[in-house]
Structures are given as C-alpha cells and as structure tokens.
Amino acid sequence: MRHTLVPTALLAALLLGAPAQGKDKLLVREETPSYALEGAQAIDLDVPVGDVKVSAGPGQQVEAHLWLRCDDGSRQCVDRAAAIHLVATRSGDRLSLKVDGYDREGHHSFHHPDVELRIDLPAALGVHVDMGVGDLDVRGTEGDVNVDLGVGDAKVEIPESAVHSAAVDAGVGEARLYPHSGDSEHHGFLHLGNEASWHDGQGRSSVKVHVGVGDASVRMLP
Numbered sequence: 001m002r003h004t005l006v007p008t009a010l011l012a013a014l015l016l017g018a019p020a021q022g023k024d025k026l027l028v029r030e031e032t033p034s035y036a037l038e039g040a041q042a043i044d045l046d047v048p049v050g051d052v053k054v055s056a057g058p059g060q061q062v063e064a065h066l067w068l069r070c071d072d073g074s075r076q077c078v079d080r081a082a083a084i085h086l087v088a089t090r091s092g093d094r095l096s097l098k099v100d101g102y103d104r105e106g107h108h109s110f111h112h113p114d115v116e117l118r119i120d121l122p123a124a125l126g127v128h129v130d131m132g133v134g135d136l137d138v139r140g141t142e143g144d145v146n147v148d149l150g151v152g153d154a155k156v157e158i159p160e161s162a163v164h165s166a167a168v169d170a171g172v173g174e175a176r177l178y179p180h181s182g183d184s185e186h187h188g189f190l191h192l193g194n195e196a197s198w199h200d201g202q203g204r205s206s207v208k209v210h211v212g213v214g215d216a217s218v219r220m221l222p
Contacts, residue, residue, distance in 0.1 A: 025069035025070055025071055025072070025114055026069060026070055026071070026072045027067060027068070027069050028068055028069065028070045028077070028078050028081045028113065029066075029067075029068040029081050029082065029084070029113075030065070030066060030067050030068065031064070031065070031066040031085065031086050032063075032064070032065050032066075033064050033086060033088070034061055034062065034063050034064070035061060035062040035064070035088055035095060035097075036061050037060065037061060037062070037095070037122070037125075038090070038095075039093055040062075040090070040093055040094060040095040040125070041093040041094070041125065041126060041143075042093065042094050042095070042125055042126030042127065042128060042143065042144070043062060043094070043095050043096070043097065043119070043121060043125055043126070043127055043128070044094055044095070044096040044097070044128045044129075044130070045096075045097050045098075045117075045119065045127070045128070045129045045130065045131075046096065046097070046098040046099065046130050047098075047099045047115070047117060047129070047130070047131045047132070047134065048099060048102045048131075048132045048133070049102055049112070049115055049132055049133045049134055050099060050114075050115030050116060050117055050131075050134045051114075051115070051116050051117070051134050051135045051136075052116075052117045052118075052119070052129065052131065052134060052135070052136045052137070053117070053118045053119070053136075053137045053138075053139075054119045054121065054127055054129070054136075054137070054138045054139070054141065055118075055119070055120050055121075055138075055139050055140055056120075056121060056122065056123035056139065056140035056141045056142065057120045057121070057122070057123075057140075059120060059121075059122060060122060061122075062095065062097075062119065062120070062121045062122075062125075063119070063120040063121070064086055064097065064117070064118070064119055064120075065117070065118040065119075066084075066086050066099070066115070066116070066117050066118075067114075067115075067116040067117075068081040068084055068113040068114065068115060068116075069113060069114040069116070070111075070113050070114070071111075074111050076110075076111035077111040077112065077113050078113075080102075080103055080111065080112060080113055081113040083101040083103065084099060084100070084101040084102055084113065084115065085099075085100055085101055086098070086099060086100070086117075087100040097119070099115060099117060102115065115134075121141070123140060123141055123142045123143075124142055124143055125141065125143050126141075126143035126144040126145070126146075126205075127141050127143065127144070127145050127146070128144075128145075128146045128147075129146070129147045129148070129149070130148050131147075131148070131149045131150065131152065132150045132151070133150060133151045133152055134149075134151075134152045135152045135153050135154075136149055136152065136153070136154040136155070137155050138154075138155070138156045138157070138158075139156075139157045139158075140157065140158070140159070141158055141162075142158065142159060142162035142203075142205060143162075143205055144205050144206045144207070145158065145205070145206075145207045145208070145209070146206075146207075146208045147208065147209040147210065147211075147216075148210050149209075149210070149211045149212065149214065149216075150211075150212045150213070151211075151212060151213045151214055152211065152213075152214045153173075153211070153214045153215045153216070154209050154211050154214070154215075154216045154217070155217050155219070156207060156209055156217070156218045156219070157218075157219045157220075157221055158205070158207060158218070158219075158220060158221070159203075159220070159221055160201065160203070160220035160221060160222060161202065161203055162203040162204070162205045163201040163203045163205050163207055163220055164199070164201045164202070164203050164204055164205060164206060165197070165198065165199040165201060165206050165207070166197065166198050166201070166206075166207040166208075166218050166220065167195070167196070167197040167198075167207070167208050167209070168195070168196050168197070168207075168208075168209045168210075168216045168217065168218045169194060169195040169196070169209070169210050169211070169216065170194050170210075170211045170212075170213075170214065170215060170216045171211070171212045171213060172212070172213045172214075173194065173211060173213060173214045173215045173216065174194060174215045174216070174217075175194035175195055175196050175211075175215075175216050175217070176196065176215070176216070176217040176218070177196040177197070177198055177217070177218050178217070178218070178219040178220065179219075179220065201220075
C-alpha cells in the first residue's frame with residue numbers, strides 16, 4: 001500500500017496518535033522470536049506505528065526483538081501493550097512479520113505504548129517495509145529494498161556493489177541519494193514532491209524509498 005501525500009487534518013491525527021518515543025519510559029513487554037528462512041527470499045514488515053531498525057548480519061535466520069514501553073503508572077498503556085504481538089506468516093518465498101494489535105482508535109489516541117522493532121537478517125534477503133508513522137533505519141542489506149512510509153524519516157544504507165538502481169522520493173520533505181547526487185535525476189520544488197533516482201549501478205538490487213511526510217535518504221557505501 002503506497003502512502004501518498006497526507007492531508008493536514010489526517011497528518012495531525014496521525015501525529016497525535018503516535019506515541020513520543022523515549023528510552024526513559026518503562027519497558028512493559030518484549031518479544032524475541034527467531035524465524036528459520038525455510039526458502040524465504042524476502043521479508044515483508046508491516047508496522048502501523050513505531051521505530052524500526054533492520055540490519056544485515058552473518059546469521060542464517062531472522063532474529064526479531066520487539067520492545068513496548070509505557071509511561072510509568074499508565075494502566076491503559078500497559079493493557080494496550082498486552083494486545084500487541086509480532087505475527088509471522090509465510091507465502092511462497094516471502095516471510096511476513098506484522099506488528100499486530102496496535103489500537104489507533106482508542107480514546108483520543110492517548111496512552112499508547114512506544115513500539116520499537118529490531119530485525120537482524122541475512123544480507124541477501126530482500127526487504128519490503130510498509131509503515132504508517134515512525135522512523136526507519138535499514139543497514140547493510142544486499143537484496144531489493146522497498147519502503148513505503150506515511151509519516152516519519154527513512155534511511156537506507158546499502159553496499160553500492162549490490163545496487164542496480166535506486167529511487168527515493170518524499171511528498172513533503174527532503175529526498176537524498178548519496179553519493180551520486182551529481183549524476184542522478186532530481187525533481188521537486190523546495191520541500192514538495194522531491195525525487196531522486198539513479199540507474200547506473202553494477203549490482204542486481206533495486207532500492208525504492210517513498211515517504212509521504214518526512215525525509216527519505218539512500219546512501220550507497222563503497
């Protein structure tokens with residue numbers, strides 16, 4: 001699902017519904033599942049609200065770590081955290097992980113837990129991320145990367161040797177592509193509708209990052 005330009009009223013509602021992320025809050029729940037690849041070639045992440053970090057490592061399976069934090073003494077937040085789980089499904093050569101149970105329709109969107117998700121996976125896996133609100137950091141992967149983020153900042157760092165093409169765009173915000181800012185195509189005006197793309201890589205992977213409201217960047221490392 002592609003998140004297009006977010007209207008002002010909806011943006012305000014999304015930001016109100018997103019808890020302020022803070023490590024000083026109380027950790028109330030965590031999950032640490034791991035998943036065998038079983039032929040999976042790509043991983044799909046579905047996160048309505050939260051901060052997500054995806055890192056490539058030497059392991060041969062997918063390791064997940066989900067943290068849920070609340071303000072100290074918030075019973076409503078703790079109750080809502082109890083309903084949030086990481087749910088895994090498989091379809092063909094894809095492993096899908098969804099942060100399920102996040103209640104965005106609660107009373108005035110207050111007392112929500114902070115959601116933080118860390119994924120460690122083999123570098124060759126493709127990564128597809130569908131997020132509503134939050135910040136995303138993807139590092140070191142070598143397969144295809146496809147990011148669709150409604151509100152927040154998205155950063156992708158990937159070895160240039162793995163990349164064939166890269167495209168980054170932001171509806172409202174900055175779109176950056178490094179280190180090929182000089183020989184990439186750019187479109188946009190000020191902070192509206194910014195796009196950058198590059199198609200001269202020697203690798204096999206496609207990198208696409210879209211952010212509705214926020215900054216999007218792709219950095220290719222030597």
